[in-house]
Amino acid sequence: MATEPLTAERILEATEEVLRRYGPAKATVVDVARVLGVSHGSVYRHFRTKAALREAVTSRWLSRTETVLAGIMEGEAEPGPEKLRGWLLALFDTKRHKAGDDPELFATFSVLIDESSDVVDAHLTELAHQLTRIVEEGVREGEFVAADPASAAGAVFAATARFHDPAYAPEWRKPTIDAEFTAVCDLLLRGLRA
Amino acid sequence: MATEPLTAERILEATEEVLRRYGPAKATVVDVARVLGVSHGSVYRHFRTKAALREAVTSRWLSRTETVLAGIMEGEAEPGPEKLRGWLLALFDTKRHKAGDDPELFATFSVLIDESSDVVDAHLTELAHQLTRIVEEGVREGEFVAADPASAAGAVFAATARFHDPAYAPEWRKPTIDAEFTAVCDLLLRGLRA
Numbered sequence A, B: 001m002a003t004e005p006l007t008a009e010r011i012l013e014a015t016e017e018v019l020r021r022y023g024p025a026k027a028t029v030v031d032v033a034r035v036l037g038v039s040h041g042s043v044y045r046h047f048r049t050k051a052a053l054r055e056a057v058t059s060r061w062l063s064r065t066e067t068v069l070a071g072i073m074e075g076e077a078e079p080g081p082e083k084l085r086g087w088l089l090a091l092f093d094t095k096r097h098k099a100g101d102d103p104e105l106f107a108t109f110s111v112l113i114d115e116s117s118d119v120v121d122a123h124l125t126e127l128a129h130q131l132t133r134i135v136e137e138g139v140r141e142g143e144f145v146a147a148d149p150a151s152a153a154g155a156v157f158a159a160t161a162r163f164h165d166p167a168y169a170p171e172w173r174k175p176t177i178d179a180e181f182t183a184v185c186d187l188l189l190r191g192l193r194a
Helices: A008-026 A029-036 A040-046 A050-074 A080-101 A103-115 A117-140 A149-159 A166-173 A177-192 B008-022 B029-036 B040-046 B050-074 B080-101 B103-115 B117-140 B149-159 B166-173 B177-192
Strands: none
Touching: A008 A029, A008 A040, A008 A050, A008 A103, A029 A040, A029 A050, A050 A080, A050 A103, A050 A117, A080 A103, A080 A117, A080 A166, A080 A177, A103 A117, A103 A166, A117 A149, A149 A177, A149 B177, A166 A177, A177 B149, A177 B177, B008 B029, B008 B040, B008 B050, B008 B103, B029 B040, B029 B050, B050 B080, B050 B103, B050 B117, B080 B103, B080 B117, B080 B166, B080 B177, B103 B117, B103 B166, B117 B149, B149 B177, B166 B177
């Protein structure tokens, strides 16, 4: 282990592991250093404070969703309505898998998110940007009508909060949730279509 | 005071006042009886348990919103799209006035609501019923298209959660919230229109 160079990425992986194991209240920088077999000073050379480390790990966690969604946004083959639906479904799926597959880590990140409003704002800005690009593209192709694509994208994001806002995570296990998602998507796509 | 008959309605008014004054953790049936100048036995003759009294006062609080909205639903002059928008705006306005004008009472009812899921379910069922009636009427008048009005109404309700779910109450003070509400409403009405 000591032969691998100590990168920021390795520290963030170890931090996520330590957070999963001890929870956000108990996890310390010393725990992270111990997992990596280095001194805590070495960790602090990459992240100057415990808060900076926690912000970076939260940002990394949220950026995984952004990367998946960016792949859909950049796809060229699909027509606008399918792309928009695919993007919304991928957002919902990523969030509910995070919530369902690893509830401890999800609870941990819910705590971290509450303490890192800048990181969350950056995440929401990136998602709004991607959604606006999809709406703009659909308008250019004559598939969507939207006088103000950014405002229409904001309305779509707000109208689907039930399917991405972590506050609704307990509802995501309901057997009717997929039908609800489809009904909301159908209505929004009908509202956007040219 | 002793000359007025002790009605369920008077007990509920006094209970709301006691809850506002002491909060949900400290308010007792004895406090309610004291405010009314009666014995706690007289209160228990109307509401057999403290839980039953708390449920009844929560139900009464929620039913005030239902009454306002039913008035809009039953209005005959308006076309469907305006009626739907008016109903959604009245729902948003009632909730945010409750949250903004009397934050202590709103916080109190948020606690009571968490302990009375049956009362909340009945409230949500009533709202869904009203919204379905408005959609059905619009379909009948040829203003709306909806293969399944109940499902479309459910989608409208879910898509506007940001403007009625108490979990979002902190957002209702944002200066952009009215523009967001209008953008979501415009999109949904465009999605429903024939």
